[in-house]
Amino acid sequence: MEKLDVPxxxxxxxxxxxxxxxxxxxxxxxxxxxxxxxxxxALWALGLRIGNVVExxxxxxxxxxxxxxxxxxxxxxxxxxxxDIRWIQALTGPRVKQxxxxxxxxxxxxxxxxxxxxxIIAKALSGGNMLTRDELREVLAKAGIEAADSLRKAYIxxxxxxxxxxxxxxxRGKQFTYMLLDERVPATKPKARKDALEEFTRRYFAxxxxxxxxxxxxxxxxxxxxxxEGLEMVKSEFEKIEIGGKTFWFAETKLKKPKPNTxxxxxxxxEYGIGYRDRxxxxxxxxxxxxxxxxxxxxxxxxxxxxxxxxTWRRKLxxxxxxxxxxxxxxxxxxxxxxxxxxxxxxxxxxxxxxxLAKWGKS
Numbered sequence: 001m002e003k004l005d006v007p008x009x010x011x012x013x014x015x016x017x018x019x020x021x022x023x024x025x026x027x028x029x030x031x032x033x034x035x036x037x038x039x040x041x042a043l044w045a046l047g048l049r050i051g052n053v054v055e056x057x058x059x060x061x062x063x064x065x066x067x068x069x070x071x072x073x074x075x076x077x078x079x080x081x082x083x084d085i086r087w088i089q090a091l092t093g094p095r096v097k098q099x100x101x102x103x104x105x106x107x108x109x110x111x112x113x114x115x116x117x118x119x120i121i122a123k124a125l126s127g128g129n130m131l132t133r134d135e136l137r138e139v140l141a142k143a144g145i146e147a148a149d150s151l152r153k154a155y156i157x158x159x160x161x162x163x164x165x166x167x168x169x170x171x172r173g174k175q176f177t178y179m180l181l182d183e184r185v186p187a188t189k190p191k192a193r194k195d196a197l198e199e200f201t202r203r204y205f206a207x208x209x210x211x212x213x214x215x216x217x218x219x220x221x222x223x224x225x226x227x228x229e230g231l232e233m234v235k236s237e238f239e240k241i242e243i244g245g246k247t248f249w250f251a252e253t254k255l256k257k258p259k260p261n262t263x264x265x266x267x268x269x270x271e272y273g274i275g276y277r278d279r280x281x282x283x284x285x286x287x288x289x290x291x292x293x294x295x296x297x298x299x300x301x302x303x304x305x306x307x308x309x310x311x312t313w314r315r316k317l318x319x320x321x322x323x324x325x326x327x328x329x330x331x332x333x334x335x336x337x338x339x340x341x342x343x344x345x346x347x348x349x350x351x352x353x354x355x356x357l358a359k360w361g362k363s
């Protein structure tokens with residue numbers, strides 16, 4: 001293979017340009033995990049990969065527990081499948097805890113306090129109870145554990161998530177709740193670490209390829225040694241190609257010819273941008289690279305045209321419409337402008353709102 005169109009093949013593999021699934025839980029399972037600290041952005045990440053769906057359909061999967069939201073990998077919020085949450089936490093959680101340890105010491109969160117906190121949380125949530133973060137803070141405070149500091153509260157609850165004690169419950173109004181994982185999700189058979197590493201590696205390259213072992217290292221939070229070990233177990237199942245001194249691994253597939261001038265509006269932390277350590281494949285000019293270097297919003301909401309990053313966007317909601325503001329790195333052609341408007345209309349239909357377009361700052 002002499003040439004590989006890395007960005008377009010990623011769009012196809014990740015089901016952005018080619019929709020192959022109909023249920024949000026199937027998308028989450030295929031992608032391993034879907035970054036979701038921006039909850040509504042993550043719902044759109046699922047919706048745009050299915051096509052012709054609306055936001056309430058995606059949220060129903062979260063409400064009924066078909067997809068879960070928890071701190072897992074790196075660490076940050078992700079959507080994860082109930083089938084996968086325990087074995088992925090067992091695989092990646094130790095690294096997250098190691099990375100959290102210095103902050104834990106600063107916050108005076110030793111193992112004794114964390115173990116006591118978890119017993120209190122477990123008692124408060126048992127029997128199908130669903131409590132918000134602030135309600136759990138109050139429960140801890142009554143037991144003499146100070147968690148008024150938002151960072152201290154976050155790390156206490158994150159530790160409980162990493163230990164598979166708690167997980168997301170349905171939202172109560174605008175507030176997220178927690179439930180006991182064992183009451184939310186039936187028990188699953190644990191995996192041996194070798195088997196877990198093998199499956200994780202296989203699924204990462206199948207869903208995110210073409211990707212490098214360093215991309216997997218960033219995505220998973222596992223050590224580069226562990227990632228190389230995982231790749232060694234599955235590399236016979238994948239194609240590989242050397243480009244610019246980098247080795248890309250990907251599932252054997254035929255790239256469908258992309259339609260020219262196609263625009264996609266990807267949400268905050270979308271896997272197309274955030275799922276790789278090296279994101280240079282989606283920059284098509286030195287000009288854009290300079291903008292990326294100084295603009296921290298670049299890997300927030302992405303405007304993609306012909307697989308390349310060409311701008312960012314944000315939304316402002318009212319009861320009847322969504323104002324979509326865009327910051328572009330270059331001028332659009334008339335065909336690109338038409339595709340951008342179509343992508344905006346698709347997002348409006350997803351939300352059930354009219355769309356108003358506006359500029360965002362200087363382009």
